[in-house]
Amino acid sequence: MKKPKILLIYTGGTIGMVKDADSGVLTAFDFDSLLERIPELRLLDCIIDTISFDEPIDSSNMNTESWENMAGIIEINYNDYDGFVVLHGSDTMSYSASVLSFMLEYLMKPVIFTGSQLPIGDLRTDAKENLITSIQLASLYEDDMPVIREVCLYFEYKLYRGNRTTKINAEHFEAFDSPNFPTLAESGVHLKINHEFLRKETFTEQLIVRTQLDTNIGVLKLFPGISEPLVKAILNTEGLRGLVIETYGSGNATTEDWFINLLSEAIKNGLYIINVTQCSGGSVIMGKYATSSQLKRIGVISGKDITTEAAVAKLMYLLGYNISHEEFQSYFEKSLRGELT
Structure with missing residues (x-):
């Protein structure tokens, strides 16, 4: 050879x-x-x-x-x-x-x-x-x-x-x-x-x-005491099309009404929101606890066990193509290149 x-x-x-x-x-x-x-x-x-x-x-x-x-x-x-x-x-x-x-x-x-x-x-x-x-x-x-x-x-x-x-x-x-x-x-x-x-x-x-990458995305890491003006400012960023949220544990977040309402409104306006865990290992399992069930109900997409780095990359990649909202969630929540289990 x-x-x-x-x-x-x-x-x-x-x-x-x-x-x-x-x-x-x-x-x-x-x-x-x-x-x-x-x-x-x-x-x-x-x-x-x-x-x-x-x-x-x-x-x-x-x-x-x-x-x-x-x-x-x-x-x-x-x-x-x-x-x-x-x-x-x-x-x-x-x-x-x-x-x-x-x-x-x-x-x-x-x-x-x-x-x-x-x-x-x-x-x-x-x-x-x-x-x-x-x-x-x-x-x-x-x-x-x-x-x-x-x-x-x-x-x-x-x-x-x-x-x-x-x-x-x-x-x-x-x-x-x-x-x-x-x-x-x-x-x-x-x-x-x-x-x-x-x-x-x-x-x-x-x-x-595939070179069509869309960089109109953001990453928001949750922390205790996070304020409404901060979240609102990020969600109102001009041109924002996708947001990765680093949540607690298996995909949990605050259940404060203002937080859920802001995310819900953004999703209705076409924003894709991805839920990834800020833990070094493990997976998002939305609905396992009450603190993640509301995220699932309003249409937040599960990142499962994807890393933040891969979530950012996948979000840029999928946003580069004109696919429907339903297709987007389906493609994100399944493995395309071995990036999630």
Whole structure:
């Protein structure tokens, strides 16, 4: 079998920086000299090509234009490569991995996001392991088919489904978690692939890149003592089409009349409101308690066990298409890319 061809896409972030040994100043890494900097990559049984954003960005500045750029690079090179590794800043990596999972319809090849907490030239960097293993995972083939056929995120010895992840730590190497779905693979002395959790759909259709994202959305995190003027101001935001509400526990919220009435009126006026839990793990089960039954009654959509990052991505994605209210709720409450159980 021919060697797999992997395209490394650098968008920006800590992993693309090197520290000058004398001055300690961080400078951008020249990916054209990748094999010189990381000679271990020569041990991988694959061909590695690289491409960088014209202007690499800090992931805090990630936006729809950047997502379209990433998806466009994958679309243009899709037939020429067997897998893709996206180097990305860790702060918004879960958002990007979630969005790309929806944008890349009929995906049949691996797209693996990775990054690092320390620059690639740092003495104790996690960048080399994350990069090497991500490329190795993207190169895996069985029976002339890629083992991984979805958007993933690899960090600190674990491969996750991208749209199931959230960043949990700004200092530790174990920066990410997938609270409601098992890891897809673990890296140790050997690579352990958890085949039972991988997406196994086979598509005859060609890859379609969906770029119609609507960013007229918001996120509201509930807290005890939240005020009516604040909620009213958010709901009255000009152009707002969708709102993710982070509720308590299994989807519970205050039952104050003003709160329920404001949400009910907004829904009647066409606003889509998604209920996700602000807990790190678990699922929204509307109607389990009286404090969530009213939300269900007025038409709030259940996010089930989706992460806030994936809820934001899915909301942008579905709002980009002209579908009816009934269709919208049906599509949101069912799994499209493995993002919810």
